[in-house]
Amino acid sequence: MLAVDLPSTASLVAAGITILVAVILARVADRALSRRSVKLATSVTGRELSVQADTRLRLVRRLVSTTILLIGIAIALLRFDAVQRMAAGILASGAILGLIVGFAARQTLANGIAGILLAITQPIRVGDLVTFQGETGTVEDVRLTYTYVRADDGRRIIIPNEQLASGTVINHTIVDPRVRVTVEIWIPIDADASQAASLLSEEPDVDVSMADMTVEGVKLNVGTWAPSASERGSIAAGLRARCIERLHQASILGG
Numbered sequence: 001m002l003a004v005d006l007p008s009t010a011s012l013v014a015a016g017i018t019i020l021v022a023v024i025l026a027r028v029a030d031r032a033l034s035r036r037s038v039k040l041a042t043s044v045t046g047r048e049l050s051v052q053a054d055t056r057l058r059l060v061r062r063l064v065s066t067t068i069l070l071i072g073i074a075i076a077l078l079r080f081d082a083v084q085r086m087a088a089g090i091l092a093s094g095a096i097l098g099l100i101v102g103f104a105a106r107q108t109l110a111n112g113i114a115g116i117l118l119a120i121t122q123p124i125r126v127g128d129l130v131t132f133q134g135e136t137g138t139v140e141d142v143r144l145t146y147t148y149v150r151a152d153d154g155r156r157i158i159i160p161n162e163q164l165a166s167g168t169v170i171n172h173t174i175v176d177p178r179v180r181v182t183v184e185i186w187i188p189i190d191a192d193a194s195q196a197a198s199l200l201s202e203e204p205d206v207d208v209s210m211a212d213m214t215v216e217g218v219k220l221n222v223g224t225w226a227p228s229a230s231e232r233g234s235i236a237a238g239l240r241a242r243c244i245e246r247l248h249q250a251s252i253l254g255g
Contacts, residue, residue, distance in 0.1 A: 015076035022072020026065040033061050055126050055142050059119035062144050107162070111145035114161035118142055124164070124171055129179055129229035131170040132159060138229050152233065172229070179232045182223040183240040184211070191252050193218045199246050203239065 034057070119142060124130055128139045130149065137151040147164055149157040172179055187196050197208045200222050212219040222243055226232040247253040 011079045015079045018076040018079070019072055022069050022076075025072070026068040029068060030061050030065050033057070033064065055119055055122060058126070058142060059115065059144065066144070107160075108145060110162045111160050114165035115142065115144040115146075117165055118147070118161055123169060123174070125174075127229065128174065129172040129232075131172070132157075132164065132167065177228050179226045179229050180223060181226045181232050181236045181239065182221050183236050183243065185220045185222060185240070185243050185247070186217045187220065187247065187252055188254075189213070189215065189217050191218065193220070195250070196220060196247060196252050199250055199252070200243050202246070203242060206239070 118124065124139050124142065124147070126139050126142060130137065130139055132149070135149070135151060135157050137149040137155075137157055139147065140150050140156070141148040142161075145161055147159045147161055149159060151157055185196075185200065187193065193210055196218075197210065197220060200206065200208045200220065203222070203224075206222055206224045209221050209223075210218060211221040222239060224235065224239060226235045244253065
C-alpha cells in the first residue's frame, strides 16, 4: 500500500488561523483606507472625494486587500511539508512554470493590467454615463479585472477591462456632468404642429423640434439637460408628463 503523508492537526489549525488573520487584516486595511481617504478629502477640500479619486481609491483598496489575502494563503500553504517540497520543485523549474502559468492566465493578467491603466488614465469613472458596444448605462464600479455598468432597465453589464481599454467607449459625462435628456411626443397628423411646438417651448430650459412625420402622426422632440446621469430618468419622466398635460389642456391631444 502507498503511504499517504497527511497533514498534522497542528498544521491544519495553524493554516486556518493564518487565513483567518489575513481575511481580518484585509478587511481592516480596506476600511481604514476608506475612512482615511474620506477624512483627508474633507479636511483638505471640504468636500467629498471626487469621482476621479474615488475610482483610483477603489482599485488601491482592492489591490491591498488582494495582496494581503494572497500572502496569507501562501503562508498558510507553507505550513504543510508536502507544499514545501512542491515549492522547492517549482523553484527549480520556475522558468518553465512561469511560461505555462503566464500563457494560461494571459487573459486574466491582461484584464488586471487594463484595470490598473483605466484607474490611472480614467477614460471612465464611477458615476459616468457611458455607451459601449451599443449598451448605455452608468458606471457602478471599476474593479481590477471587470467594470460594472448599470443599464437604464436595471441590468448589470459586466465588461472585461481589456475590452474597455482596447475598444471605443463613448463617455457622455467625461467633461460635463450634465446629461442631455430628450423625450418624444407624438401628436395626431391633423393637429397644428406649430402650435404644439410653441406650447411645449413654454417649458423652462427646453428646446423643441419636429423630428418625424408619418401617416399616423407627428413626432416632436423636447430636449433639456439633467444635472447628472442619475437624475436623467426622473427628469425625463417629469418633462414628458408636463408636455402631455399642456397638450391635453390645449385639446391637441385627445382625452
